[in-house]
Amino acid sequence: MPDPFAARGYARPEVLVSSEWLAEHLGDPEVRVVESNEDPLVYPSGHLPGAVEIDWLRDLNDPLRREMLDGERFARLMSGHGVSPATTVVLYGDQNNWWACYAFWILQLFGHARARVLDGGRLKWLREGRTVTREVPSYAPADYPVPRRDDSRIRAFRAQVFDQIAAGWPLVDVRSPEEYRGERLHMPGYPNEGALRGGHIPGARNVPWARAVDAETGEFLPAAALARLYLEEQGLKRGDEIIAYCRIGERSSHTWFVLTYLLGFPRVRNYDGSWTEWGNLVGAPIER
């Protein structure tokens, strides 16, 4: 089968799989297909045959603190889906793979190198008329040793954001222009889920995350188009230390994925505290 990504010029094309490739590997015991969505009704309404669901809130977050799951919970989650460290996990989802990339980022925090993203996500699979099912599979537990979560390489905390500002290194705000300009903070009636102040982190460039995707096909843009967007239009350089952020770090994991794997930027971190931390932080500098 020809490699559909060779012509797109990605730095690390091996992190993507095509719908054709996945259709041929749905029953492959060394591959586990994982759906991760924004809309909680999407997976139960129909998913790829054999796919399990990982929910960003129930499965990937600490139930009490604002924190990712720890190594023990991660190992239980993977084991429960029949995933071992040797299993290739293929992630896909709704909203142009936004939550799939968030799950991918968390898998990388735990060092699960065998992770892939289905180019085009659910949208492309459905538009190609491929099979979906409402049958929820179960798998025999696999052995998954408890890993250590490494927050040092691809995750940023607020102290590092202050350092980033002081050093003049680039920040990428991937929210909508309205959020970036501080015109929209939270939904009426849900003030606790928003931020007390609107705007953006000083110096941050605004590149809404979905600009990296072809809106019609759901596929990632070719590397040349991504380079025009991030290098030429925004002036980012491959050697830059870059921090991406959004509201809670989910949309920015999509941009982290694009910059790291498709454009080959070596030092990109995702600030998952994002605006819900920064916009509530006493004394933090803000621009509008």
Next chain:
Amino acid sequence: MPRSSAEAALPPRLLELIETLDGLDRGERVEALISFAERFREVPERVARRPFPEARRVPGCESQAFVWSEERAEGGLDFHFAVENPQGISARALAVILADTLSGERPEAIAAVPAEVVERIFGPELSTGKSLGLAGMLQSVQREARRGAVRSGG
């Protein structure tokens, strides 16, 4: 669960639906909501055709929802929706629920429905972004109801 005063003021069909959903476990609620989504029928052509006007778009809704109202001969409004995102299952479910439970209701009763109703319908697991878009659908219906009241001199 005893009704709060705010809940008791909800339009009766909406209150009944919320109380029914409250009695379901998570899996049953999901199935019930998917059933609503499967009943979704797009805005009839007599009301609107593509391309839908931007003025009808629900602000902040990733599912690209659009809302219209149509006056009933006997008074009150029917609500119609379009959801352009083929993956907008929750948006379709909410469209059916709003059309079923708020069509024909008094504008003041519709305007008084609190945004928290979205969470009561879908449960606490929605992302804020998703909640924003779905609450935007409710707010668009409320805006239509207020306009309808002005048109009819109510």
